Amino acid sequence: MKLIKSILGWLDDRSGFSDVVMPMLRHVVPDNARWWYVFGSATLCAFAVQVISGIALATTYVPGGEAAYESLLYITNEAPLGNLLRGMHYYGATAMVVLAIIHMTQVFLHAAYKYPRELNWMSGVVLLFVVLGMSFTGQLLRWDANGVWSVTVAAEMAGRAPVVGPAIAHAILGGETVGGSTLTRFFAIHVFVLPGLIFAGIGLHLWLVLRHGISEMPNVDEPVDPATYKEDYEARLQKTGVPFWPIAAWRDTVFSIAVMGLIVGCALFFGPPALGTSPDPSDINANPMPDWYFWWYFAILSMLPPQLETFVILGLPVVGLLGLIVVPMFSNKGDRAPSRRPWAVGTVVFGFTALVVLTIYGYRKPWSPDFGVKPLPASVVDSSDPAVVHGAELVHQKGCMYCHEIDGYGGHRGPGLSDIGKRLTQPELIIRINNGGYNMPSFAASLNADELADMVAFLNTRGGAVLKKDASSSDSGVRK
């Protein structure tokens, strides 16, 4: 025992742990910095999960060509604890993104970014974007068909940049096509470049926390005045401050253990995301979909008018990054209390509402054709007229139902056809099918006159409309 004490004492003396690290841990923080302030440390905890589980996965994962997919199958299905580790890495990433956003929202709502903590905020914004970069590159390392096509989409988006777009796209792909050099690039970025940036960013972020202290809970009677803030802050700390370790830190550890439990619990009960088919770029049956963090962006891209698309694809990330970074430059003094900052509260409420709505919209992706739609059952067709029955078969065969829903069957890209017989007359239907319309192709080349007549006969039964048999059909090619 004496020997161990002696060794520890020697290590402490030579390393300076008690002289340098302990004062940091015991630095005085406001006593009202309670449960609101646990999200930053929990984000750090999630990052630690990512580093440790990532190192373990990297001992088996083979970052190259089709071997990556085989190694993922091995990790998931055969390696001891491999399934759990993949799950921890996935839910750890989810936790990191969610906690970083919550932490940032709390800082924004409490205006903790104001003087003198502007750089704390800016470094946090950069860290958030790097974390999102980790999420995107991590999704690609799940090197299945979805991963391959996600890389292609990323290259296409980068390719829209003026002048240098194609060069960036080919740098992303590691050539002109997806191939052996594609995954290795993303692997290097995911396990070396971005984690390095995160380590550096966390170092800077924590240093700034120590330099400027943890902000107090906002008080309506204590607006920030840069001329007196530091003196006032120190004076208040002298009166009511408590040492971070262990008086304030115990809440961080309690919350972090809860986060840890959630990550491990989800990994155990839900498992990692399922692998898709093999990463074969000639497999056209893939339906590329980003991980949930980017569903809102996926939804935005589907709604944009073409003339705005390139600007939004390229501009939104840059504007988002710069817009958040400059927040303290526009407002680094004055009120911190949310009750005195209705615009800030409104921004958060609007931002989260938009994020949730767009995320749900991105998940449902009603703009995407439903290639798996089943033929209409007889109960929906509800007719013994051979023309109507054939028409019902045709709306399935010709792909109409990929985009149009009829009584619960079909996609949602176009308007529903359940009551189309009420809304359009027979001639209008003929014109619409033959000529197409807004976002609808013309079917004139793929339907003969008999087929068109049967399809119209069926559609006219939707909603109880009466067939307008005397409508002129000679111009539209419908049989008489």
Place this chain on the structure above:
Amino acid sequence: MCEKENDDSPCAADRRSFLNRLSLGLAGLIGAAMSLPPIAYVLSPLVGKPPRKWRDVGGLEDFSIGETRLVQFQDATSTAWAGDTAMTGAWLRRIGEEQFIAFSVNCRHLGCPVRWVNDAKLFMCPCHGGVYYEDGAVAAGPPPEALARYPVRVVDGKVEVETSPIPLTTNDLA
């Protein structure tokens, strides 16, 4: 040499200034020497374009006139470990005795894989609902361009498609 290195004499100040610039300059050189080769290495795919290759996708007898079929072939990549990821595809349609059209499988919106819906005579994209007519022209949805086409030829009764880069929809084309 100055008498003292740490005083305010012009000699000492000049010497400190010189050593300051020397150290910074040398540090910059060290940084460049260690960074430039790796950066050039990472960017090398931008310089060395792989030669295009003609790939055999089947005999003439394998394709009926008017039929549109997915053909799968290896792209021009030279990395031995690429495996399945070196594969690519095209929608190939025979339009005459020895005439073919090969459409890229990449949607011109964001590159997702388009599917040929034979009954509707349309190409459809699952990502954002882009639709193309039989000739590759945009029929509906967000794609700004018609489907790209690959060169096709018939040699000794074999149909060959030339490997091509993934078609990028750039600002230059828009």
